[in-house]
Amino acid sequence: xxxxxxxxxxxxxxxxxxxxxxxxxxxxxxxxxxxxxxxxxxxxxxxxxxxxxxxxxxxxxxxxxxxxxxxxxxxxxxxxxxxxxxxxxxxxxxxxxxxxxxxxxxxxxxxxxxxxxxxxxxxxxxxxxxxxxxxxxxxxxxxxxxxxxxxxxxxxxxxxxxxxxxxxxxxxxxxxxxxxxxxxxxxxxxxxxxxxxxxxxxxxxxxxxxxxxxxxxxxxxxxxxxxxxxxxxxxxxxxxxxxxxxxxxxxxxxxxxxxxxxxxxxxxxxxxxxxxxxxxxxxxxxxxxxxxxxxxxxxxxxxxxxxxxxxxxxxxxxxxxxxxxxxxxxxxxxxxxxxxxxxxxxxxxxxxxxxxxxxxxxxxxxxxxxxxxxxxxxxxxxxxxxxxxxxxxxxxxxxxxxxxxxxxxxxxxxxxxxxxxxxxxxxxxxxxxxxxxxxxxxxxxxxxxxxxxxxxxxxxxxxxxxxxxxxxxxxxxxxxxxxxxxxxxxxxxxxxxxxxxxxxxxxxxxxxxxxxxxxxxxxxxxxxxxxxxxxxxxxxxxxxxxxxxxxxxxxxxxxxxxxxxxxxxxxxxxxxxxxxxxxxxxxxxxxxxxxxxxxxxxxxxxxxxxxxxxxxxxxxxxxxxxxxxxxxxxxxxxxxxxxxxxx
Ligand code: PRX
Numbered sequence: 001x002x003x004x005x006x007x008x009x010x011x012x013x014x015x016x017x018x019x020x021x022x023x024x025x026x027x028x029x030x031x032x033x034x035x036x037x038x039x040x041x042x043x044x045x046x047x048x049x050x051x052x053x054x055x056x057x058x059x060x061x062x063x064x065x066x067x068x069x070x071x072x073x074x075x076x077x078x079x080x081x082x083x084x085x086x087x088x089x090x091x092x093x094x095x096x097x098x099x100x101x102x103x104x105x106x107x108x109x110x111x112x113x114x115x116x117x118x119x120x121x122x123x124x125x126x127x128x129x130x131x132x133x134x135x136x137x138x139x140x141x142x143x144x145x146x147x148x149x150x151x152x153x154x155x156x157x158x159x160x161x162x163x164x165x166x167x168x169x170x171x172x173x174x175x176x177x178x179x180x181x182x183x184x185x186x187x188x189x190x191x192x193x194x195x196x197x198x199x200x201x202x203x204x205x206x207x208x209x210x211x212x213x214x215x216x217x218x219x220x221x222x223x224x225x226x227x228x229x230x231x232x233x234x235x236x237x238x239x240x241x242x243x244x245x246x247x248x249x250x251x252x253x254x255x256x257x258x259x260x261x262x263x264x265x266x267x268x269x270x271x272x273x274x275x276x277x278x279x280x281x282x283x284x285x286x287x288x289x290x291x292x293x294x295x296x297x298x299x300x301x302x303x304x305x306x307x308x309x310x311x312x313x314x315x316x317x318x319x320x321x322x323x324x325x326x327x328x329x330x331x332x333x334x335x336x337x338x339x340x341x342x343x344x345x346x347x348x349x350x351x352x353x354x355x356x357x358x359x360x361x362x363x364x365x366x367x368x369x370x371x372x373x374x375x376x377x378x379x380x381x382x383x384x385x386x387x388x389x390x391x392x393x394x395x396x397x398x399x400x401x402x403x404x405x406x407x408x409x410x411x412x413x414x415x416x417x418x419x420x421x422x423x424x425x426x427x428x429x430x431x432x433x434x435x436x437x438x439x440x441x442x443x444x445x446x447x448x449x450x451x452x453x454x455x456x457x458x459x460x461x462x463x464x465x466x467x468x469x470x471x472x473x474x475x476x477x478x479x480x481x482x483x484x485x486x487x488x489x490x491x492x493x494x495x496x497x498x499x500x501x502x503x504x505x506x507x508x509x510x511x512x513x514x515x516x517x518x519x520x521x522x523x524x525x526x527x528x529x530x531x532x533x534x535x536x537x538x539x540x541x542x543x544x545x546x547x548x549x550x551x552x553x554x555x556x557x558x559x560x561x562x563x564x565x566x567x568x569x570x571x572x573x574x575x576x577x578x579x580x581x582x583x584x585x586x587x588x589x590x591x592x593x594x595x596x597x598x599x600x601x602x603x604x605x606x607x608x609x610x611x612x613x614x615x616x617x618x619x620x621x622x623x624x625x626x627x628x629x630x631x632x633x634x635x636x637x638x639x640x641x642x643x644x645x646x647x
Pocket of ligand 1: 513
């Protein structure tokens with residue numbers, strides 16, 4: 001099934017932004033004269049000072065630095081808003097589709113969005129927020145989330161958006177790490193009819209000593225439920241904005257000035273604050289958004305991600321708005337009130353480009369074709385996938401049932417760290433293979449290496465690295481540059497290590513197989529096993545825990561936790577529920593284990609290292625493939641876990 005190939009549809013090839021010839025020419029230029037290639041890419045933005053220094057990068061540890069467009073000056077919010085006012089002022093920038101399908105959608109023009117952003121920028125300035133200060137944004141999928149991000153960008157404040165599903169404890173860690181001065185939140189979020197107590201979560205978080213840097217909390221009235229307002233700390237967003245002038249000067253930003261921090265999970269320790277800067281990030285997000293989605297002036301583009309993740313940053317906010325596109329901002333979930341919601345929204349707003357995650361596709365596929373076929377979807381011309389490997393079966397269903405075999409599917413591989421898409425088909429140029437992200441984009445030097453770092457040629461499998469930089473690359477881990485270098489540049493000296501494994505076929509197409517480190521990808525969300533383990537041992541009954549991923553039909557991977565209780569305690573289901581609740585409290589519902597297995601002991605080497613390879617096999621129910629267990633301190637532990645798994 002995976003050998004299938006789908007040619008570029010004739011209509012696409014005929015007037016694509018990048019057809020096969022243009023792509024070939026771009027690849028040649030990017031190989032032969034990368035400086036010129038990336039200079040040309042940068043001309044798509046409006047710079048107050050166009051850069052003369054294009055690329056200044058060294059991955060060598062003794063002289064490590066990553067700088068792009070270093071002498072350029074610009075402002076991201078000006079690129080996303082002001083620049084469009086003369087030509088696209090009345091064009092819709094955002095179509096806000098609410099959680100409740102019975103409420104009307106709201107259309108915000110570029111002019112209206114500009115005015116809101118200016119008012120918010122003035123409000124932030126009036127509250128003493130200055131260039132370089134950090135602002136935490138903890139909002140649902142409402143237009144104010146976009147306004148808040150762009151208002152920060154306008155005044156040069158660094159935003160840190162925290163996904164609304166994270167718990168107060170997670171919020172504390174993220175506020176403390178970047179020493180936020182101000183928080184923008186809402187009374188409540190609304191997802192699938194359920195309320196999320198955002199302001200109450202902020203109140204809990206701000207009781208912590210670690211959050212003493214926070215001076216102000218701006219509260220957007222969204223659901224209207226009463227919330228406690230602590231005067232003078234808490235202020236009403238709308239009241240404050242109404243008092244501000246509708247225009248605001250934009251801060252001139254150096255290309256390498258920070259734009260935002262976004263926390264993401266790694267294989268060890270607490271989440272890392274991935275830092276992106278202004279010029280390179282915005283150039284790359286805008287360039288890839290136009291190229292990969294073959295963007296047209298009249299497209300209605302819909303990316304279903306949440307602004308709390310990088311996909312929301314690059315492909316709801318910065319890329320589409322820098323390109324002057326019309327975007328749908330969806331507050332709800334794909335299955336509420338029923339499985340036809342996405343297709344109804346597509347018909348309602350005449351969506352032409354739809355970008356979602358494999359987990360959503362698999363969940364909707366399970367509901368059968370009827371909910372899809374009850375909607376027309378005639379407006380669709382292109383489909384996208386992101387966040388985790390898409391299995392060929394889901395890919396083909398997406399193509400056949402959702403896209404009526406008319407719409408190419410672009411499977412886009414990238415990461416929070418990469419800022420934008422690195423490996424993806426271009427719909428007007430690339431022959432598709434279901435399940436493959438196909439080839440690197442022009443200027444991206446992907447390669448596969450073995451565990452010793454030797455580069456592998458031809459059709460093969462290995463660890464995915466990037467041999468050179470691109471403008472959208474993260475610049476540091478906020479506050480911990482040593483960790484940045486350690487995590488990404490030490491494993492394979494001279495290259496960036498992605499943490500992913502991949503296969504490359506005889507056509508040079510990449511098939512991403514998933515993480516090769518201790519990160520699991522649950523429904524497209526990255527979760528560090530170490531984080532879940534440390535949440536589990538916060539439960540007083542737990543002595544030890546080891547967490548691994550296992551294949552899950554809908555989520556891609558599920559969370560499987562082995563838990564050893566303290567001596568003398570009785571294992572029972574109530575305790576499992578308590579442990580589950582502990583993880584929800586400490587991290588949030590997205591990290592709650594799907595399976596908890598009691599473990600009388602964990603398989604460890606004689607030096608005390610947990611052998612996760614064996615735990616992954618048991619979790620995956622591959623009990624015949626456990627491999628060599630002779631190096632374990634106590635091989636009998638494995639048998640007891642296997643017996644426990646069978647029960
Ligand atoms: O394992 C890869 C997987 O998601 C990881 C990055 O997660 P995050 O930083 O949260 O960003 C998600 C959105 C870009 C990668 O290391 N991943 C992402 N896209 C794909 C993918 N795996 C396979 N195919 C993809 N298209």
